[in-house]
Amino acid sequence: MHTIIGAGVSGLSSAQLLKEKGFETTVLEKSSKPGGLIKCDVVDGHLFHRVGGHVFNTKVEKVNDWFWNRFNKEQDFIATKRNAGIFMQEQFLAYPLENSLYKFDEGTIRNIFNELIDLDQQASKEYHNFEDFLKGNFGNTLYQLYFKPYNHKIWKTDLSQVALPWLDGKLPMPNHREIIMSNILRKEEGNMVHSSFFYPEKNGSQFIADNLAKGLNIQYNQAVNTLQYNNNAWVINEAFNSEYIVYTGDIRLLHQMIKGVPSEIQEQLVAVSNLQSNGTSNLLCETDASDHSWLYLPDEGIPAHRIIYTGNFSANNQPKDGRASCTVEFSGYTPVEEMEKAIKKLPGNLKMIDYNYEANSYVIQQQGDREKINALKNSLAQYNIYLVGRFAEWEYHNMDKAIESSMHLADQF
Ligand SMILES: Cc1cc2nc3c(=O)[nH]c(=O)nc-3n(C[C@H](O)[C@H](O)[C@H](O)COP(=O)(O)OP(=O)(O)OC[C@H]3O[C@@H](n4cnc5c(N)ncnc54)[C@H](O)[C@@H]3O)c2cc1C
Known part of the structure; x- marks a missing residue:
């Protein structure tokens, strides 16, 4: 029996994929409808x-x-x-703004393009954090004008502490020559x-959730508060038994929920409780x-x-x-x-x-977070509890990546 905690995209797609493989699944969702x-x-x-x-x-x-x-x-x-x-x-x-730089005043345009040309002539660098990446690719003027205020608003954090691998595939990768050409030719955004x-x-998007929920055994208004490991199985909320758990909730809360695992794993759980x-x-x-x-x-x-x-x-x-x-x-x-x-x-x-x-x-994700999370995922997998989804894996997943992660989980069974 596989119990999936959470009926967001990750939980619903995990349940569907496991069901396709012939496993019996139950989804427990704390709110009254699917979707997260x-x-x-x-x-x-x-x-x-x-x-x-x-x-x-x-x-x-x-x-x-x-x-x-x-x-x-x-x-x-x-x-x-x-x-x-x-x-x-x-x-x-x-x-993107890089393509409409020609609309700024002359002084700003000169600063931006001088910096872009200088950057283009430098050897390619390895960046270690988000702030360095943005400054190193777009120059300081564009960083101060746009990237810094916009990203500060969203992330509300020091961008120099934000780890880069976590933003893989989400970052704008500028080509300085293309930026210059786009501004001369007034080209719009591409692919x-x-x-x-x-x-x-x-x-x-509720339509997507409602459809992914079709045919599944989902119990709504069912918040999972405790997971006790006992005789090679999990006891959920001191009531249900399940051999396998797929957890799609917040990884930071697991240290309060999980009981009966060795103290090394408890320490790993505490280490991710402050993300x-x-x-x-x-x-x-x-x-x-x-x-x-x-x-x-x-x-x-x-x-x-x-x-x-x-x-x-x-x-x-x-x-x-x-x-x-x-x-x-x-x-x-x-x-x-x-x-x-x-x-x-x-x-x-x-x-x-x-x-x-x-x-x-x-x-x-700050520096070192991903390593801690991956180590914890491996430890928990030995106890048949799997972390899938945006908050369980602490990844900047879009819906498609949440589904891909569910596929990766289903491949393990
Ligand atoms: C502002 C914003 C815009 C976005 N736009 C897009 C977009 O345009 N396209 C795109 O593809 N992606 C987008 N995303 C990303 C997308 O929302 C996520 O990839 C996806 O919804 C993650 O699903 P999930 O199942 O991992 O997490 P969640 O949606 O958080 O689902 C987790 C579920 O678990 C339940 N749960 C948690 N703990 C418990 C518990 N203890 N017991 C029972 N149930 C529990 C929750 O109630 C929730 O229903 C956006 C995200 C944000 C924040």
């Missing part, structure tokens, strides 16, 4: 991505095949090309992460029409970091004759009065409909 971070609600006819807008795409072939075997791409999804923008210094700029994506016709994370506050708003899919907001004077025009993703996301909807994201806990004040500085005559605060949304 991808959950959505409908509020006054507007679809609210409670933890920020979610779209699907993947470059991982086996995830692509598995996902589209389960879903009807043509019937249930809309294929969309991203039109991202940047709103800074009260003007709209194209995304970047999420430059095109799929979005469900109805119910946003750093950020929450997100989201404001569902009405907005004037916009052709953007999302807008990045690097200015320090605006506490929000992104507007996602979820109403543009599917016509079903907002009332037929009403105004369009969007979700404004703020990193960390932001009181609702502060969010309402902040949206007055944003374009689109935004009007609040609803808000949500999610205490855990962004994980932050």
Whole structure:
């Protein structure tokens, strides 16, 4: 018997993959519906991505095949090309910013391009943290102008402490000559992460969760608080027995939950109990029409970091004759009065409909964290407990990487 803790993308895909292999699975979920971070609600006819807008795409072939075997791409999804923008210094700029540098004043343009040309002539370097990477690739002017304020807003941490391998595949890899050419030729963004994506016709990412939950044995409102290892099996909440556990919750909480393992493993559990994370506050708003899919907001004077025009993703996301909807994201806990004040500085005559605060949304890996987590994963696997997902592995997983990780788990059985 396999018990999966959590009915987010990781738990649901793990359960489906194990079921495909013929294993009996039960999913225990503390909330009342599936989805975790991808959950959505409908509020006054507007679809609210409670933890920020979610779209699907993947470059991982086996995830692509598995996902589209389960879903009807043509019937249930809309294929969309991203039109991202940047709103800074009260003007709209194209995304990525490197391609619209020509819009800045002459002094700034000269500084940026002098630095880019100098960087291009230097031998390639190995970077050890996120701050060095950004400065070393884009130069100090662009770092101070855009990358520093934007990333500080999201991560709320010292970027020089952020480990680089953790951001693998997520980092912009600039080609200095291409940046110069793009600014002369005024070229738009190319083949970047999420430059095109799929979005469900109805119910946003909740549709993905609801479908992944189909056919599974899921017990909702069932928070797992204790896991006791006893006679080669796990006793969950002093009530259920299970031979195997797949845990997709927060790795930091395991040291309080797990009992009956050797003291070395208890020490490993304690060693990951202080990992750093950020929450997100989201404001569902009405907005004037916009052709953007999302807008990045690097200015320090605006506490929000992104507007996602979820109403543009599917016509079903907002009332037929009403105004369009969007979700404004703020990193960390932001009181609702502060969010309402902040949206007055944003374009689109935004009007609040609803808000949500999610205490855990962004994980932050510092130097050495990944090694500690991998060692713990190996130790726990000897006791048939497996860590899968964004918060259990403490990885910056998107949905596709969460599914890939579930596939990796299923391959072990
Ligand atoms: C703002 C934001 C935007 C994003 N946008 C995108 C995007 O556009 N595209 C994309 O692919 N990805 C996106 N992601 C990433 C995506 O949200 C994650 O990859 C994915 O949702 C992670 O799923 P998970 O199952 O690992 O974790 P979660 O979604 O957190 O699921 C864990 C589940 O476990 C349950 N649980 C936890 N502890 C217990 C317990 N003790 N007992 C019982 N149940 C428990 C929780 O309630 C939850 O349902 C975004 C993330 C954020 C924060």
